[in-house]
Structure formats: C-alpha cells, structure tokens
Amino acid sequence: MRWAVVADQLRAMIHQGAFAGGRLASEPDLAAMLGVSRATARQALDRLEHEGVVIRKHGSGTFVNAALLHITTRLDEVWDFAEMIRLSGCEPSVRHVRTRLEAASAAQQAKLGLGEGDEVIAAENVFLADGRPVIFCRDVLPGRLVRQAYAAEELHGPIYAFLARRCQQWVSYNVAEVLPVVAGRALARHLQCPARAPLHYFEEVGYNDDHQAILYSQEYYVPDAFRFHVVRKMTSEVRSRTPEAVG
Amino acid sequence: MRWAVVADQLRAMIHQGAFAGGRLASEPDLAAMLGVSRATARQALDRLEHEGVVIRKHGSGTFVNAALLHITTRLDEVWDFAEMIRLSGCEPSVRHVRTRLEAASAAQQAKLGLGEGDEVIAAENVFLADGRPVIFCRDVLPGRLVRQAYAAEELHGPIYAFLARRCQQWVSYNVAEVLPVVAGRALARHLQCPARAPLHYFEEVGYNDDHQAILYSQEYYVPDAFRFHVVRKMTSEVRSRTPEAVG
DNA sequence: CAGTGGTCTAGACCACTTT
DNA sequence: AAGTGGTCTAGACCACTGG
Numbered sequence: 001m002r003w004a005v006v007a008d009q010l011r012a013m014i015h016q017g018a019f020a021g022g023r024l025a026s027e028p029d030l031a032a033m034l035g036v037s038r039a040t041a042r043q044a045l046d047r048l049e050h051e052g053v054v055i056r057k058h059g060s061g062t063f064v065n066a067a068l069l070h071i072t073t074r075l076d077e078v079w080d081f082a083e084m085i086r087l088s089g090c091e092p093s094v095r096h097v098r099t100r101l102e103a104a105s106a107a108q109q110a111k112l113g114l115g116e117g118d119e120v121i122a123a124e125n126v127f128l129a130d131g132r133p134v135i136f137c138r139d140v141l142p143g144r145l146v147r148q149a150y151a152a153e154e155l156h157g158p159i160y161a162f163l164a165r166r167c168q169q170w171v172s173y174n175v176a177e178v179l180p181v182v183a184g185r186a187l188a189r190h191l192q193c194p195a196r197a198p199l200h201y202f203e204e205v206g207y208n209d210d211h212q213a214i215l216y217s218q219e220y221y222v223p224d225a226f227r228f229h230v231v232r233k234m235t236s237e238v239r240s241r242t243p244e245a246v247g
Numbered sequence: 248m249r250w251a252v253v254a255d256q257l258r259a260m261i262h263q264g265a266f267a268g269g270r271l272a273s274e275p276d277l278a279a280m281l282g283v284s285r286a287t288a289r290q291a292l293d294r295l296e297h298e299g300v301v302i303r304k305h306g307s308g309t310f311v312n313a314a315l316l317h318i319t320t321r322l323d324e325v326w327d328f329a330e331m332i333r334l335s336g337c338e339p340s341v342r343h344v345r346t347r348l349e350a351a352s353a354a355q356q357a358k359l360g361l362g363e364g365d366e367v368i369a370a371e372n373v374f375l376a377d378g379r380p381v382i383f384c385r386d387v388l389p390g391r392l393v394r395q396a397y398a399a400e401e402l403h404g405p406i407y408a409f410l411a412r413r414c415q416q417w418v419s420y421n422v423a424e425v426l427p428v429v430a431g432r433a434l435a436r437h438l439q440c441p442a443r444a445p446l447h448y449f450e451e452v453g454y455n456d457d458h459q460a461i462l463y464s465q466e467y468y469v470p471d472a473f474r475f476h477v478v479r480k481m482t483s484e485v486r487s488r489t490p491e492a493v494g
Numbered sequence: 495c496a497g498t499g500g501t502c503t504a505g506a507c508c509a510c511t512t513t
Numbered sequence: 514a515a516g517t518g519g520t521c522t523a524g525a526c527c528a529c530t531g532g
Contacts, residue, residue, distance in 0.1 A: 037503045055458055059510030059517050076323050079479045174479040178322060180427030180445040180470055198427040198445055211302055223427055232326045232421040284522045306498050306529030
C-alpha cells in the first residue's frame with residue numbers, strides 16, 4: 001500500500017501550496033521525486049483524482065482542483081457524525097433517547113439478513129452541533145453480534161465505537177437510500193424543528209469487510225446544518241449514446 | 248482503452264451466468280482467457296468492483312455481487328432522465344413549461360462563472376413516467392454557448408441534446424447538492440402532488456471535459472417514483488481513527 | 495501448502511496538447 | 514517536435530485464505 005502513502009504525501013504537498021500555479025509536476029518527475037515507479041505514482045494520482053483533489057488533462061498536465069476543494073460534505077464518502085459536525089465548524093455532542101432489545105421486525109430481518117425470532121439492539125440518539133439538535137439516528141444491530149458484556153451507556157452515542165469494542169466488527173461501507181421526508185411530531189420534538197419541516201432521511205445498511213450486513217440505520221438530518229454534495233459522473237451508456245444525438 | 252472492452256466482456260459474461268457459483272476465474276486465468284496481461288484484466292476488474300458488480304476477497308477470489316445488482320438508481324452515476332424513467336420500468340415523455348432568455352441573476356452568475364449583464368437561457372420542463380409527472384427541471388445555460396440557430400421546440404426536452412447539437416458542448420460530470428424540500432403551490436401543480444409533499448431537490452452544476460461550468464440545473468423529483476442509492480465508503484481518516492477507539 | 499488477490503517495477507508505445 | 518497523461522506488458526514479490 002505504498003501508493004496510499006504517496007497519495008498522502010501528494011495531498012499534503014498540495015495543501016501546503018507546493019505546485020504553485022496549480023500545476024503538478026509530470027508523472028515521471030513525481031515518481032522520481034517520491035522514489036517510486038510511475039505506475040505507483042499513477043495509482044496515487046488515481047485516488048486523488050477520484051477524491052476530486054486533482055484534475056488530469058491528457059497531453060497537458062495534472063492540476064490542483066480549486067472548485068471541489070470547498071465542497072463541505074461529499075455524500076459518498078463522509079459519514080462519521082462527529083466528523084461531519086466538526087467539518088461544519090461546530091462542536092458535536094450526543095443526547096441519548098432510548099435503547100431496546102427486541103425481536104427483529106420483518107423489515108429489520110430483511111435488511112440485516114436475520115431469521116424469525118432473532119433479536120436486535122435498537123438504539124436511538126440525537127446528535128447536536130453546538131447544542132443544537134441536527135441528527136436523529138436509530139441504529140439497529142443483530143444481538144448475536146455482541147460478544148462481550150457492555151454498559152448501557154455505551155449505546156449512548158456513535159454505534160461504531162460499540163461495534164468495534166463489543167462486537168469486534170467494523171463497518172467498511174454503507175449502502176444508503178436517500179429520501180426527502182417531512183418531520184412528524186416526534187421527530188420535530190427531538191430535532192426542535194417545526195412539524196412538516198423537510199428533512200434528509202437516509203436508510204442505510206452497513207457492511208463489514210466480508211460484505212456481511214452488520215448495521216441498519218435510519219437517520220434524519222436537519223438540512224440547513226449540512227450540505228450534501230455528490231459528484232455524478234457520466235455513465236458509459238450515456239456517453240456512448242450522446243454523440244448519436246448530435247448527428 | 249482495451250481494459251474497457253475487457254470490462255464489457257466480463258460484465259456480459261457475468262450477466263449471462265458464466266461463473267456459476269458466483270466465483271470468477273482467477274486473475275491470471277481471466278487474463279489468459281481474454282488475451283491480455285494481468286494488469287489490464289485487473290484494471291477491468293477495478294472498474295467492475297467500483298460499479299459494485301463484483302466483490303474481491305484477498306486470498307480467496309473474486310465473486311459476483313448479488314446484493315448491489317438490484318439497486319435501482321445509483322445517485323453518483325445515473326442522470327439521464329429518460330434513462331432513469333426507463334430503468335424504473337416506465338415510458339418517458341416530456342411536457343414543456345416555458346423558456347426564457349434573460350439577464351443572469353446573481354446566483355446564476357456565480358454558479359456558471361458569468362459576469363454582469365451576461366444572458367442565459369432558462370428552460371423549464373416536466374418529465375413524465377407513463378404519463379405521470381415525476382420530475383420538474385429548470386435548466387439554465389449561458390447564452391454565449393449557443394453557436395447555431397435553433398428552434399424553440401429544441402428546448403422542450405432534455406437539455407443535453409440541445410447542448411450537443413447547438414452548442415457543441417457535452418456535460419462530463421455534475422456536482423450536485425442534494426436537499427429535501429416540500430412542494431410549493433406551483434410545484435404541486437406541475438407535479439400533480441399535494442402541496443407540502445416532500446420532494447428531492449437537486450441543485451446541479453454541469454461541467455464539460457475542460458471543467459468549465461456549462462449548465463446549472465434545479466431539479467425536483469417525486470420521491471416515490473425513484474429510489475436513489477449511494478454507496479458510502481469509509482474515509483481514510485475514519486478508518487485510521489477507529490482502532491484507537493477500541494483500545 | 496498452493497492459490498488467490500494486492501502491490502510494485504521497468505520499460506514500451508500511443509494519443510493528445512502545446513510550442 | 515517535445516512533453517504530457519493513457520495504456521499495456523511481463524515479471525516479480527508480498528499478504529492473505531483455504532484445505
């Protein structure tokens with residue numbers, strides 16, 4: 001994973017304002033500077049381009065991307081609540097709502113790949129930014145995952161810490177469905193917003209490195225506290241079809 | 248771009264049910280089968296893994312992904328209205344609302360990198376699925392992009408065709424902000440939904456291959472007509488910080 | 495242990511942009 | 514024509530998984 005180190009080095013150099021003029025050194029030069037082969041340097045640059053840090057132009061050069069650096073939250077990458085709140089310039093805190101150990105509902109069974117009668121832990125928390133409620137989150141995880149005794153308070157906050165400490169499980173990626181909803185009475189109370197106010201609703205399933213579902217989350221975000229951006233790339237089908245529309 | 252051909256071949260083979268049991272041949276074998284080097288085969292597999300078609304397990308093998316294949320719409324990839332509607336199993340059509348040539352507002356100037364007094368074309372259309380309104384879209388493009396005479400009807404529908412035919416411009420990628428909103432009276436009328444119903448709102452800036460902003464779009468989606476999914480990957484910072492929380 | 499994917503190298507040729 | 518990124522090759526070694 002030397003390419004990851006190289007990517008970090010390049011990211012740091014870019015942030016520190018090396019490459020004045022916005023243009024990076026050529027790939028062979030970068031490879032020589034960093035003491036790796038061009039292929040490894042390219043792998044690092046692939047990563048930076050994917051992140052939007054850098055733009056490559058065939059035959060011309062590689063350039064620092066100015067526009068994308070200011071995007072506040074990339075929908076497809078960031079998903080640690082405290083991190084997101086901190087990125088918004090606020091101090092994060094948590095208020096626990098409730099925790100329950102119960103039989104999995106049909107929906108929960110489907111999302112988590114459980115069977116009839118399996119139990120789940122359902123924890124509800126509100127996350128605050130500078131004391132203002134901005135996220136309501138219901139985390140559901142299979143009871144069988146728990147491998148150690150735990151204190152109730154460990155479910156009063158980010159579930160990832162609990163998954164790691166008591167279940168030896170780490171979420172590697174989520175698949176989330178994004179929906180617009182309006183706040184009901186209970187949500188409006190938890191988030192201190194008007195009833196029928198629009199909210200982001202994310203319905204997520206988290207998977208570990210083995211692609212097993214280990215977490216089902218329902219998250220409601222106050223929209224004016226965050227800005228979710230996504231870079232939507234041309235699909236190959238669209239790209240190949242468009243020229244026909246020209247002729 | 249031989250790797251793209253290889254990726255297409257593999258995608259087709261997977262779709263046709265080769266690799267029974269869900270396990271692909273090994274990378275050296277695939278390379279030999281397809282007559283390319285292992286590096287090229289890997290680049291194709293990288294693409295398929297990114298698309299979610301395939302899952303690779305270190306030391307074990309490469310497997311067909313069952314779960315992700317059924318996701319209806321990936322938020323970060325698909326964005327051709329007709330395509331999206333067709334993917335939902337419906338027949339797409341368009342109803343034109345209005346077109347205007349006007350001085351760019353301050354917001355439009357900022358989004359499109361325009362100056363004082365520059366003109367824009369603003370076209371509003373409603374897209375229908377099986378005759379039911381599902382998207383309201385306002386497309387704004389700089390007037391200076393237009394390089395040929397055009398008929399008013401060319402703005403009654405997808406803007407990409409117009410951009411290609413009359414502006415010689417092609418959108419390469421979008422940067423979209425995703426927001427939840429509630430339908431106002433005008434929107435409710437256009438989309439034939441109740442007032443205050445929740446809607447997806449996408450505010451997008453489209454860029455060409457040279458990373459110049461060429462299109463500013465405001466899009467409202469009826470949420471029950473689409474399902475937007477996004478794969479959210481662990482960021483490197485989160486990944487490196489989590490183990491500390493364990494100790 | 496053998497087989498798998500993950501990484502890296504050195505070198506080559508191509509397509510594209512700029513001068 | 515020179516320099517750039519895009520692609521491809523052949524070969525090597527590693528880390529991980531499984532029997």
